[in-house]
Amino acid sequence: MLETPCLMIDLKKMERNIRDMAGIVHKCGVKLRPHIKTHKIPSIAKKQLDGGAVGITTAKVSEAEVMARHGIQDIFIAYPVIGDAKIERVLKLNQTTRLTVGVDSRQGASRLAELAKAAKRTLNVRLEVDTGLKRTGVPYEKAVDLAEAIHSFPSLQLTGIYTFRGALLREEPTRDLESAGLEEGEMAVTLANRIRERGIPLQDVSVGSTPTAAYAARVKGVTEVRPGTYVFYDRMQAELGVCSLDDCAASVLVTVVSRPTEDRIVIDGGSKTFATDIQPNTPPLHLTGFGHVVGHPDIVFERMTEEHGMLKVTKDHPFQVGDRIRIIPKHICSTVNLHNRVTLESGSGENVEWEVSARGHLT
Amino acid sequence: MLETPCLMIDLKKMERNIRDMAGIVHKCGVKLRPHIKTHKIPSIAKKQLDGGAVGITTAKVSEAEVMARHGIQDIFIAYPVIGDAKIERVLKLNQTTRLTVGVDSRQGASRLAELAKAAKRTLNVRLEVDTGLKRTGVPYEKAVDLAEAIHSFPSLQLTGIYTFRGALLREEPTRDLESAGLEEGEMAVTLANRIRERGIPLQDVSVGSTPTAAYAARVKGVTEVRPGTYVFYDRMQAELGVCSLDDCAASVLVTVVSRPTEDRIVIDGGSKTFATDIQPNTPPLHLTGFGHVVGHPDIVFERMTEEHGMLKVTKDHPFQVGDRIRIIPKHICSTVNLHNRVTLESGSGENVEWEVSARGHLT
Numbered sequence: 052m053l054e055t056p057c058l059m060i061d062l063k064k065m066e067r068n069i070r071d072m073a074g075i076v077h078k079c080g081v082k083l084r085p086h087i088k089t090h091k092i093p094s095i096a097k098k099q100l101d102g103g104a105v106g107i108t109t110a111k112v113s114e115a116e117v118m119a120r121h122g123i124q125d126i127f128i129a130y131p132v133i134g135d136a137k138i139e140r141v142l143k144l145n146q147t148t149r150l151t152v153g154v155d156s157r158q159g160a161s162r163l164a165e166l167a168k169a170a171k172r173t174l175n176v177r178l179e180v181d182t183g184l185k186r187t188g189v190p191y192e193k194a195v196d197l198a199e200a201i202h203s204f205p206s207l208q209l210t211g212i213y214t215f216r217g218a219l220l221r222e223e224p225t226r227d228l229e230s231a232g233l234e235e236g237e238m239a240v241t242l243a244n245r246i247r248e249r250g251i252p253l254q255d256v257s258v259g260s261t262p263t264a265a266y267a268a269r270v271k272g273v274t275e276v277r278p279g280t281y282v283f284y285d286r287m288q289a290e291l292g293v294c295s296l297d298d299c300a301a302s303v304l305v306t307v308v309s310r311p312t313e314d315r316i317v318i319d320g321g322s323k324t325f326a327t328d329i330q331p332n333t334p335p336l337h338l339t340g341f342g343h344v345v346g347h348p349d350i351v352f353e354r355m356t357e358e359h360g361m362l363k364v365t366k367d368h369p370f371q372v373g374d375r376i377r378i379i380p381k382h383i384c385s386t387v388n389l390h391n392r393v394t395l396e397s398g399s400g401e402n403v404e405w406e407v408s409a410r411g412h413l414t
Numbered sequence: 415m416l417e418t419p420c421l422m423i424d425l426k427k428m429e430r431n432i433r434d435m436a437g438i439v440h441k442c443g444v445k446l447r448p449h450i451k452t453h454k455i456p457s458i459a460k461k462q463l464d465g466g467a468v469g470i471t472t473a474k475v476s477e478a479e480v481m482a483r484h485g486i487q488d489i490f491i492a493y494p495v496i497g498d499a500k501i502e503r504v505l506k507l508n509q510t511t512r513l514t515v516g517v518d519s520r521q522g523a524s525r526l527a528e529l530a531k532a533a534k535r536t537l538n539v540r541l542e543v544d545t546g547l548k549r550t551g552v553p554y555e556k557a558v559d560l561a562e563a564i565h566s567f568p569s570l571q572l573t574g575i576y577t578f579r580g581a582l583l584r585e586e587p588t589r590d591l592e593s594a595g596l597e598e599g600e601m602a603v604t605l606a607n608r609i610r611e612r613g614i615p616l617q618d619v620s621v622g623s624t625p626t627a628a629y630a631a632r633v634k635g636v637t638e639v640r641p642g643t644y645v646f647y648d649r650m651q652a653e654l655g656v657c658s659l660d661d662c663a664a665s666v667l668v669t670v671v672s673r674p675t676e677d678r679i680v681i682d683g684g685s686k687t688f689a690t691d692i693q694p695n696t697p698p699l700h701l702t703g704f705g706h707v708v709g710h711p712d713i714v715f716e717r718m719t720e721e722h723g724m725l726k727v728t729k730d731h732p733f734q735v736g737d738r739i740r741i742i743p744k745h746i747c748s749t750v751n752l753h754n755r756v757t758l759e760s761g762s763g764e765n766v767e768w769e770v771s772a773r774g775h776l777t
Contacts, residue, residue, distance in 0.1 A: 052498075052499060054497070054499050054500065054777040055497070055777065056776050056777070057776075057777075088720060088721070110720070110721040111721065130671070130682075130721065131671045131672055131735075133669055133670075133671045133682070133735055133736055134417070134418070134669055134736065135415075136415060136417050137417065155672050155674065156672055156673070156674075156735050158734065158735040158736065159671070159672075159735050159736075162736070181674060185674075185678065185724070186680060186719060186722050186724060187671065187672040187674065187680045187722060188672075188674060189674060190674055190675060306496055306497055307496075308493070308494045308496045308522075308550065309494055309518050309519055309522075309550040309551075310519070311518065311519075311544060311548075311550065311551060311552060311553055312553060315548065317549060317550045319493075319496070320776070321691075322689070322691035322748055323748060323751050323776065324776055326685070326690075327689075327690045327691040328684075328685035328690040328718065328720070354548075355691065356549060357451060357473070357691070357747060357748060357751075358451070358473040358474065358493065359549050359550060361548065361549060371521065372494075372496055372519050372521040372522055373496055373497065373521065373522075373525070384720060385685055385686060385720060388686050388720075388752070389751070389752075389774070389776075390774065390776070391774040410774075411752070411753065411754040411773075413419050413420075413683070413686065413687055413752075413753070414417040414418065414419070414420075
């Protein structure tokens with residue numbers, strides 16, 4: 052019997068999610084380059100590639116290194132690569148992998164270009180553009196000039212631009228996924244055309260995210276989407292209306308370790324088992340609960356400390372010490388990141404463990 | 415040069431914290447049994463033992479297994495051990511280690527007793543009592559009866575009771591650490607005496623926590639305290655008034671990867687580098703910031719996504735892309751849990767890496 056807490060992946064649901072997203076995106080004639088931050092597992096990345104993805108996206112150089120070591124050939128590091136040691140690692144990886152890296156500043160581009168030139172290599176880069184998230188990404192109105200500056204470096208090949216959400220995560224965000232997706236796509240395409248007017252032959256117009264991918268992909272001129280969470284989905288996505296709870300392929304199996312009072316059960320997973328980060332503009336977790344208790348939608352997972360989860364129950368809930376329950380996490384990407392391995396449920400009754408190989412690869 | 419993000423431990427500060435807590439506790443004639451959840455590193459546990467700790471505390475059986483494998487002899491698993499597989503592991507560990515485990519329910523105690531009896535072993539247990547935290551722990555008023563029930567199992571040796579905070583974490587918590595600590599200690603001692611009146615020779619009255627340890631240790635009859643966070647301290651403890659920011663031995667070294675606008679810098683660490691969990695009754699993190707920027711107390715670390723940290727700066731802050739800064743995390747215990755290794759700064763200029771060996775040991 053499995054020991055708890057244990058992160059379970061339903062193979063069939065995951066495969067359906069992979070297939071469905073590929074279908075939606077391909078119908079629009081757009082490429083799919085999933086972000087592997089959600090699973091960090093090479094075998095799952097390969098399933099996404101087998102399902103028609105053109106390559107993968109990572110945030111960290113170290114994640115890209117793990118994926119390349121497992122034979123993945125086409126990787127976009129959607130993050131500004133800053134610091135000589137990181138740039139050297141990128142240049143090394145570039146010798147064996149079809150690599151593209153993000154850039155969002157003149158200083159960043161300049162050092163990348165210098166070290167690429169010194170290594171006698173040309174590096175593919177994409178310009179990150181901020182469409183409203185206020186994270187990394189050159190401000191929209193400054194993007195054309197920066198694109199021109201990047202294009203002027205002979206050792207950098209500016210192949211495209213990329214964005215991540217925007218309208219959905221603004222200070223006064225829209226909850227309308229369709230208009231958010233369309234807006235992101237249109238902003239990206241308009242900008243790409245302006246850059247092309249300066250004589251820069253951009254190929255890639257790459258836009259973000261699981262909740263907006265299906266809509267952004269419809270915009271003529273968008274060439275690629277980079278959703279991540281869709282591989283598993285989670286309660287946050289279900290609350291956004293992107294999926295149903297039944298689509299969620301990942302759940303945490305936990306054990307009831309205590310029922311000190313009739314109205315409270317305590318499970319053997321807390322904030323070292325379930326992620327507590329949420330996206331900007333999402334209500335605090337103690338208001339909406341830290342996860343969905345499968346089969347018991349009325350139970351509120353209301354508090355956590357590091358290794359304890361406190362669930363509010365009523366007399367009628369039959370839970371006893373030793374019972375096991377399943378919980379769909381609020382945010383799966385950061386939840387997977389807490390686990391060294393996942394257990395794959397194939398449906399045949401035989402469970403396989405997969406290591407979360409790129410977990411903790413922070414550099 | 416170190417790659418970022420990187421969790422740095424200042425050896426001298428850590429050693430001072432270890433020494434100071436031991437001094438405070440020993441002056442009261444009380445034993446120190448630090449909780450290793452904060453560091454999860456056997457070498458640091460050994461420093462605590464060398465500094466006078468009588469043993470260590472863990473939450474998980476798997477953490478205890480890691481520590482025992484590294485030669486640590488006296489371990490208290492301060493958590494109800496539920497499930498036959500876990501109990502079997504405890505019984506195995508008990509063959510080579512001086513082990514004590516938590517119990518807080520009749521069902522839990524009963525199964526523990528059955529399997530111990532079958533293995534022809536006696537297991538030391540302590541009864542967990544709730545003094546207000548509403549987590550695990552038998553409700554205070556039911557503790558004497560449960561103690562009697564546990565005492566009746568010949569294969570269990572009820573050696574003591576243990577509590578964790580209480581007044582500090584109630585729905586309307588006190589911010590007065592001294593009265594919280596004294597109250598926890600007094601509640602525990604009173605209860606221990608009531609249990610002794612039933613003819614049960616309890617030895618250990620063990621109470622929690624870094625913020626209350628110094629006060630709880632003063633209560634006559636308390637025999638042991640189990641602080642964890644004090645080994646590093648963090649911004650949350652500094653805000654509670656338990657330490658100064660200068661006492662904090664752990665910080666995260668990060669790189670500025672973008673300054674898209676004058677008022678924002680973005681660093682290469684987000685919620686997969688800095689923990690986002692906080693204790694009950696603490697204001698949400700976006701209000702108080704996700705960490706303290708060393709040397710720049712005015713800067714607010716205001717937002718995070720998984721790999722991005724957004725800091726609000728002013729024109730006067732000189733940060734450029736590529737600059738490095740240090741951040742003292744809000745909650746160090748869960749932050750360490752995100753890192754595979756830490757870098758120890760000895761002050762001699764030579765840095766040593768230590769693996770966070772018990773990280774991700776959830777079962």
